[in-house]
Amino acid sequence: MRAYLSERMGAALLMAPLLLFLVLAYAWPFLGVVKWSFTLPTPGLGQYNALLTDDLVQSVFIRTLRIAAIVTVVSVAAAYAITVVWVRGTPAQRIIAEFCILVPFWISVLTRAFGWVALLSNRGLINTWLQGIGFISEPLALVRNEFGVIVGMTHFLIPFAVFPLASSMRSLDDRVLLAARGLGSSRMRTFWSVFVPMTRSGIIGSAMIVFVFSLGFFVTPAILGGGRSVMIAELIYLRIFQSPDWGLGAAISVVLVLFVGALMALLFRYVRPKQLI
Amino acid sequence: MQQPGRAAEIKAIGIGKSFGSFRALDNLTLDIGRGEFLTLLGPSGSGKTTFLMILAGFVQPSDGRLFSDGVDITERPAEQRAAGMVFQGYALFPHMSVEANIAFPLKVRKKSATEIKRRVSEMIERVGLKGHEKKLPEQLSGGQQQRVALARALVFEPGVLLLDEPFSALDKSLRGQMQAEMKRLHQETGTTFVFVTHDQSEALALSSRVAIFNHGKLLQVGAPDEVYDRPANRFVAEFLGEINMLPLKGVRSADNGATGLCEDRAVSLRGNADAVGGNAILAIRPEHMSIAREAAVGENGIAATAIASTYLGAATRLDLTTRQGAKVTVSVPNEVAAAALSKGNSVWLTWPAEKGFLLPDAGQ
Numbered sequence: 001m002r003a004y005l006s007e008r009m010g011a012a013l014l015m016a017p018l019l020l021f022l023v024l025a026y027a028w029p030f031l032g033v034v035k036w037s038f039t040l041p042t043p044g045l046g047q048y049n050a051l052l053t054d055d056l057v058q059s060v061f062i063r064t065l066r067i068a069a070i071v072t073v074v075s076v077a078a079a080y081a082i083t084v085v086w087v088r089g090t091p092a093q094r095i096i097a098e099f100c101i102l103v104p105f106w107i108s109v110l111t112r113a114f115g116w117v118a119l120l121s122n123r124g125l126i127n128t129w130l131q132g133i134g135f136i137s138e139p140l141a142l143v144r145n146e147f148g149v150i151v152g153m154t155h156f157l158i159p160f161a162v163f164p165l166a167s168s169m170r171s172l173d174d175r176v177l178l179a180a181r182g183l184g185s186s187r188m189r190t191f192w193s194v195f196v197p198m199t200r201s202g203i204i205g206s207a208m209i210v211f212v213f214s215l216g217f218f219v220t221p222a223i224l225g226g227g228r229s230v231m232i233a234e235l236i237y238l239r240i241f242q243s244p245d246w247g248l249g250a251a252i253s254v255v256l257v258l259f260v261g262a263l264m265a266l267l268f269r270y271v272r273p274k275q276l277i
Numbered sequence: 278m279q280q281p282g283r284a285a286e287i288k289a290i291g292i293g294k295s296f297g298s299f300r301a302l303d304n305l306t307l308d309i310g311r312g313e314f315l316t317l318l319g320p321s322g323s324g325k326t327t328f329l330m331i332l333a334g335f336v337q338p339s340d341g342r343l344f345s346d347g348v349d350i351t352e353r354p355a356e357q358r359a360a361g362m363v364f365q366g367y368a369l370f371p372h373m374s375v376e377a378n379i380a381f382p383l384k385v386r387k388k389s390a391t392e393i394k395r396r397v398s399e400m401i402e403r404v405g406l407k408g409h410e411k412k413l414p415e416q417l418s419g420g421q422q423q424r425v426a427l428a429r430a431l432v433f434e435p436g437v438l439l440l441d442e443p444f445s446a447l448d449k450s451l452r453g454q455m456q457a458e459m460k461r462l463h464q465e466t467g468t469t470f471v472f473v474t475h476d477q478s479e480a481l482a483l484s485s486r487v488a489i490f491n492h493g494k495l496l497q498v499g500a501p502d503e504v505y506d507r508p509a510n511r512f513v514a515e516f517l518g519e520i521n522m523l524p525l526k527g528v529r530s531a532d533n534g535a536t537g538l539c540e541d542r543a544v545s546l547r548g549n550a551d552a553v554g555g556n557a558i559l560a561i562r563p564e565h566m567s568i569a570r571e572a573a574v575g576e577n578g579i580a581a582t583a584i585a586s587t588y589l590g591a592a593t594r595l596d597l598t599t600r601q602g603a604k605v606t607v608s609v610p611n612e613v614a615a616a617a618l619s620k621g622n623s624v625w626l627t628w629p630a631e632k633g634f635l636l637p638d639a640g641q
Contacts, residue, residue: 175368181355182333182362182439183382183429193381197372 030257033250040247047251057235057252064232067146067221068214071153075210076203078154079161086162087169101159109156113223116152117143120224144226152220157213161206164271168202201271208267212260232256284312284469285345285360285436287332292341294327301327303493305341309437314463314470316480318516319490326441328490329473333439334358345436361430361438361468365445367422369414375401375425376410382433400428403465404458420451427462437469444479456483477517481505489513505562511636514560521566521605523579525559528635535635540601544577548635558636565632566607568595568617569625578627581605583617597626 037047051057086097104112119125120142127139142148176198180190196203218233225231230238232252239249287309294302302324309315317325330336331343334355343351350358359382370378379400383393401407404424414422423443430438440459444452460483463470474480480487481501488498489512497509508514511522525544528537534547539559546559572578581597593614597605605626609617617624 173366173368175364175366176370178333178335178355179362179364179368180370180381182335182360183385184356184359184433185381185385186356189385194370198370200372 033253036246037250037254040250047247048255050248051251051255054248057248060230060232060235063146063229064215067149067153067229067231068211070150071157071214072207072211074150074154075157075161076165076206079158079165079206080203082158083162083165083169087166101162104156104159109219110223112156113152113220116148116155116224120148120151143224144228146225146229148224148226149221149229149231152224153214153217156220157210160213161210164205164209165199165202168199168205172198205267205271208263208271212263212267215256215260283436284467286311286347287437287469287471288344288347289328289332290342290344292328292331292338292343294324294331294336295339300493302331302338305495307488307495307498309469309471312467312469314460314472314483314485316472316474316484316487317490318474318477318480318487320475320516322492323490324493324495325473325475325488325490327493329439329441329471332437332471333360333362359433359435361433361435363423363426363430363438363440363443365442367414367426367443369422369425369429371414374411374413375406375417378414378425379428379432381429386433396432400432403462404428419447420455423447423455424458427459431462431466431468434466435468437471438466440470440472442473442475444474444476452479459483481517489516491516506632507634508560508636511558511560514636519563519606521561521563521603521607522636523559523561523599523603523605524601524638525557525635526555528555528557534630539577540579540599540603542572542579544633545630546577546633546635547631548633556638558638559633560636561628561633563594563606563608566605566626566628568607568609568613569627572625572627576627577630577633578625580623581626582623583614586614586618597624599626 038044040047082097082100085093086101087094089097117124121127121144122139122141124143126142127136130136131139142151172195177190177194180194181187185193216233217231218237221229221231222234222237225234233256236249236252236256239245239252289305289307289309292302292305293300305324305328317328319325327336331338334350334353334357338351341351342349345358370381373381376397379397380393383396388396401410404427406421406424406428409417409421414425417425426443443459444455447455456479459470472480472483484501486498487501487504489496489504491512497504497513499507504513505517508517514520523539525537525539528535530549530551531545534545535549536543536545537557537559538544544559569578579599581599583595583597585596587594587596588611589608592608593611595607595609595614595617597607599605607626
């Protein structure tokens with residue numbers, strides 16, 4: 001019992017610096033934000049009432065959810081494919097996959113967003129090339145809209161979607177796959193009716209991570225959306241810094257944090273934390 | 278392996294398998310008869326599991342050909358061979374219910390829903406899993422999971438059932454129960470069973486024939502009593518159970534077997550003297566030796582001193598040393614052991630001529 005207690009004390013001490021930092025840098029200031037949402041410009045529930053009636057706020061919320069949902073589906077699907085190669089490929093394939101997963105972590109989100117602008121804009125590489133070969137006459141609208149935002153966010157989030165998937169694929173018992181084939185199941189069928197269902201917890205974890213990250217995206221939608229596909233984080237920024245409406249900005253922040261908190265609670269009900277790494 | 282409902286006859290000719298420079302299996306030629314219960318027995322790394330994986334189609338042999346009912350299936354992929362297979366650790370589908378696990382091979386074969394339902398419930402009844410249909414594998418005990426694995430492997434009536442150490446995770450009493458059950462399933466289905474184990478008592482208890490492997494080579498194939506009583510070499514003799522080995526000199530043929538000198542005393546035994554040369558090893562199982570006050574003229578016997586005894590319940594195991602220092606173990610009735618130890622410990626060991634056999638001196 002004493003050993004157990006001291007072990008717990010040790011763990012608490014090791015976590016203390018991080019906890020202290022989170023409390024001082026996030027939790028405490030956030031309480032201030034909560035206070036603003038109820039007091040600015042006048043005390044009361046006025047800002048939350050405005051959230052329910054303001055068309056702009058509502059359309060931004062809906063757009064954010066829609067973009068996050070699309071990004072989640074595309075990122076998890078793409079990550080699934082690359083993770084299969086990373087975990088179950090030949091040694092050479094594994095190295096290439098690992099490279100593809102890790103390199104994006106070394107490039108800043110800003111650089112990548114501008115990289116996509118260079119590729120996707122009206123006079124960008126893709127449009128000029130397609131026009132050059134005569135495939136299209138007018139440039140395609142690939143950026144400064146939702147499409148550009150989705151492309152940029154998906155590209156950023158795929159590596160994050162990989163880790164929960166890899167963890168579930170690594171813990172999968174190979175003999176179960178052999179058993180399926182031995183019982184007469186083709187490779188395709190084994191993949192869909194045995195492999196994919198067995199990595200379910202990885203898919204859930206991966207989807208939750210991508211979805212939660214997507215909700216708070218700022219830089220990528222600001223650059224690739226070109227002010228036309230505003231997402232919730234950009235809206236908060238605008239309310240705080242551009243049209244000084246701190247109360248509304250604070251109320252949106254509080255709602256976003258509560259929503260994300262609820263999603264995280266749901267995630268940890270279904271997936272054990274160690275499956276996410 | 279391709280006709281459902283009919284036991285397969287398998288012929289392996291010169292099968293070999295190398296993993297890099299490691300020779301896992303070497304020049305194996307073996308016929309597996311229709312409806313037979315063949316056990317592949319050997320220590321780990323002996324090649325027995327590699328051969329099972331080659332039979333299943335999960336491993337491609339480096340050399341040799343494999344035939345099922347006369348058809349060459351060497352290159353046929355696993356899913357088209359569809360041998361029933363029970364894995365070590367069962368390899369059940371963790372996300373499917375008992376019912377769905379057993380239905381899987383039938384669904385893959387696109388059987389009608391009514392047929393699947395009928396055959397799955399038949400199989401569930403047969404392996405005694407009624408009432409557990411909707412449970413997930415993790416909600417079952419080890420023995421029940423084992424039954425699901427057997428049911429899933431047998432439900433599509435494969436020509437051959439391959440079993441890879443299926444009982445290694447079960448405790449001893451459950452093991453005995455499952456062994457009996459498997460024997461019953463073998464008789465009921467009439468399917469060819471190929472069973473891998475490293476447990477010699479399991480092999481002897483279950484099989485119609487035992488194939489003994491070591492270092493990638495098939496050493497001997499035969500009925501359990503045949504390999505136990507007439508092992509082809511020292512490895513087989515030792516692997517199948519405890520055995521006493523005594524140096525034997527001046528071995529030569531005699532009527533009905535051979536004779537030789539064991540610790541300066543003439544002994545007679547079964548076996549072919551020409552095959553082993555002048556000096557050989559006389560091998561006798563512990564349960565075939567008895568303790569006597571003295572050996573009669575013409576009777577096989579050597580003098581020995583009892584040094585220790587171990588009470589085993591039904592019998593006592595007695596460790597002795599012969600005059601020339603060879604160590605011998607015998608299994609004798611409890612009161613005989615007590616008497617042997619009390620009598621100044623000096624006794625005679627005797628054995629019937631037909632229970633001693635010859636092994637080459639060098640051994641393997």
